Amino acid sequence: MSMTIDRPQTRGANPYSFDEFLALREKLDWYRDETFLQKALKKFAGNEFAEVHEKLLAFSPTVSSRWNQLSERIARPEVRPYMLHYDAHNHRIDRIVRPMEVHILEQEVFGSGFFSSKVTPWESFVKRMLTHELGESGVTCPLTCTHGLIGLLEQFPNPDIPELYEILIHAKEGRNGEFAIGAQFMTEIQGGSDLPKNVLEAVPDGKYFRLYGNKFFCSAAHADYAVVTAKITGTDKITTFIVPAWLPGNKEREIRNGYQINRIKWKMGTAELPTAEINYDGALAYPVGPADKGIAVAVGIVLTLSRLEIGLGSAGYMLRAAREAKLYSDFRSVFDRKVSSYPLAANQLKQIENAAQRATAGAFKVYDLFLRLEKPLQPGLKSNEPLEIRKQLFNLRELILLQKIGTTKEAIEVLKNAISMYAGHGVMEEFSSLPRIFRDAVVNEQWEGPRNLLLTQIYRDIQRVTDWYSPTDFVASVLDGAPLEHIKHFADSLAALLQKPVLGEVNDESLQAAAEWDHFCDTFFKAYQSVALAEVNAH
Template sequence: MNTASQEQTKKGKNTYTFEEFLQKRQSLDWYRDEPYLQQAMKHFTGTEFESVHHAVLSFSPAVSLKWNRLAEQNARPEVRPYMLHYDAFNNRIDRIVRPMDLHQLEKEVFGEGLFSGKTAPWESFVKRMLIHQLGEAGVACPLTCTIGLIALLEEYPNQEHPELQKILQHTKEGLEGDFAIGAQFMSEMQGGSDLPTNVLEAVPDGKNYRLYGNKFFCSVAHADYSVVTAKITGSDKISTFIVPSWLPGDKENEKRNGYQVNRIKWKMGTAELPTGEIQYNGALAYPVGPEGKGIAVAVGIVLTLSRLEIGIACAGFMLRAAREAKLYGDFRTVFGKKVKDYPLSASTLKRIENAAERTTAGAFKIYDLFLKLDRPLNPGIPKDQPIELRKQLFNLRELVLLQKICATNEGAEVLRDAISVFGGHGVMEEFSSLPRIFRDVVVNEQWEGPRNLLLTQIYRDIQRVADWYSPADFVESVLQGASQETIEEYAEKLTNLMQKPVCGDVSEESIEAAEEWDAFCDGFYKVYQTVALQEIHTEAK
């Protein structure tokens, strides 16, 4: 009996194979084979398109193939990060043990110099959207946090602390080929997003400070540098600091800068990312930004960029979900027909594709506004700016918040729908990356302020500026390009909602108003996305 016959005997009568699906999935280039992403980029990058297009074409094979394989290997539960608190000689080292594949992925991703002055902003944007298609993968959150740290150092250069210039160089351009990783440690046990309740103490030490106390939720715990919020001794105001994880010469000896990593959190998603609890015992810290303005600085710069990046990530998540669901729907045959040929399945696939395209369009349009406003990261909106510029800065602020809550919420729905297209195989972790990315998007929904917190913030923001920017004017400005009927409908809804007790005491009336507000924000942002989507499709025609 020949080999083929022997194999047939082992299988019996079942000759079914997934090879066709696997070969197509593995051969896909996430940029080259994604015409819509190229259309979106062409519309928004304008004259830069050709240079960005060629740069991304060269970049895309690595993320689509090699980095994707590394991400899948790093996601296995047996290689999750863990702590090694002491070395063999009883020295406290707090080594965060991560797999070598993750070190390799991290080195290659950061080695691209995505934040370097040599990389055009649109090129970095599209490359990051592709990287986000890996899911968290142990690199997405570190990239996000590093962006915020760089922006903070660029916004507040400090000649009194030459160390900060070296940190900026290390994170942005690299030092001798090594690119440093940033983090942001703000949450404490009693407060979470409530930064005013921070009690971490910064004790003056010459021109520097020493930190004492605890941070309870610290993602990218393995970072080289972190942005930390604390109260200077004798003050009830928050300030911001940059804290190196190791002082010069100490990293090789695993001697940390006056702090301990108590443990690594066990999370439902972003499992490859070490999130720790940190105890500061006199860590050397460099002040950055105005003293006592730490909340405005943290929110206006660091958290704004993180929230912006989460929107980009959601676009990446959904593009991948749409691509893989469509591929499987075209491959799998059930009850004599392909999955895609059933009306309910076709409807699901269409809904996934529309959400992915809308979310991508919205992310591009917001980033376009971000670039056009030129360094719009401010702790608050400057009152001395021209009124039209103030309005655009306000639009950007609210759009970043709306994108964060709406894209993560819809992202979870899209990932769940995409998983359903795969049937039982959809929940098999080795069959598809979608279950892992689903958990990641749910975690992203909680990062940098959960939904209800940001819904409250948006409502209060619009109330606060009503004397110089009416709700109706805000709607008309943001939804420019929508039909006049749609603009008038949402302007009326928002004007009415501003008179309701959305943020009042709990009552039947306030609960109903809160539900209306929640629904309004989703609907309003989807109109914005749809306008962006129509712009892209119109140009493509």
């Protein structure tokens, strides 16, 4: 005869579980479940949509699950990159030690060939946006820099230096299944974004050059090739170079190409990404582009592509924040009601979703203009193109700048608000990826020119073209499709601001003008995004 014994539950035990939420989150497919992203693609990709859509449905489970899991492991503090300067035999190797997971993720992300001629532009665009939803993860900054490297090499082919073509193929199409990683090292300790202050010296060596000096912020320091700015000996002009990390046959021997990595920076965000100080002592460098136009080349091509990428990446951050905040708010109950059932919380979720969709629509619209222009990357404002093409090129230049400062600022706000929907759990880094991505967003706002620098550049750009592109025409062109009263408001505001001391000496008048300019740029680009959002929703 058997007897059942009822065992009392352990005193104080709490049966509450997050398992239901975790199961739902793990099942999320970042493309399949993001209907607005599909809607935006359908509007802008046109006849390409069906083919690209199927490829994205096949791609998305990988980034949503496998790559996301790898990203979580890479983000652990104990596996952050560190330097191993010497091997056991006292040879200087400057090895950047990174976890196994980042090598796997890097190989799979770059192995996808996002920039290959076999991948259409819209397919690449959405795949990159989905990949940015991972946060930095040690791969998205290198992905961004590689885009710039490829754009530079395609813009300035040079048959006299065959190595440049080999680098292009290595980065764009891969070599024996391996895709090269690019970086850009421009900042020096005295200059920051002030590239004319560069003092890194480039000494001629036949048709090549040797570099001597220091670069102070070198992200993706583990890359195969870096775009580097320097001054040719005896000149005061900046030239752009490509510097391989290793010369042929030396990578396996860990003999770097005439430079040393002094240390890795300790950053508040993008912590998985090795950002270093580098000292050049005779590194072999290949010149790219006009010898006296290095700043225009670096800014007009390399940094422009980086800023474009940061814009779409910020939209990706917001899409993920909106999706996961809504999922948690629908799961979590407080005072016997779901968080999402409270009007204040529901309103905050609606604001997060609206910002994410507006940023996404804007990113698509900017990229659509980029694709429609035959030569969208221009080193500087001067152009021999017909007037209407010049105007569209100018629109693109300013929209990329506006998008960079606008979406990075808003991504920080959106992520902060999304984190607040989790209450105390929102700041627990093992509970959610949002705190990590929040810090990445803060860092992204500083990369490729901080807000005030780009606000200055936009103001100066518009001033410089008024003889052939009036402020009224510029506003009307950018906001084509907006209500006429909105266009008039922004046109009048811009015309007035151009008469104010936005860039003058610091006093009460200039401070007020500066505040008005900052506000104008913020609201002007949001108006552009709103036009894009209306176009997507009407499609």
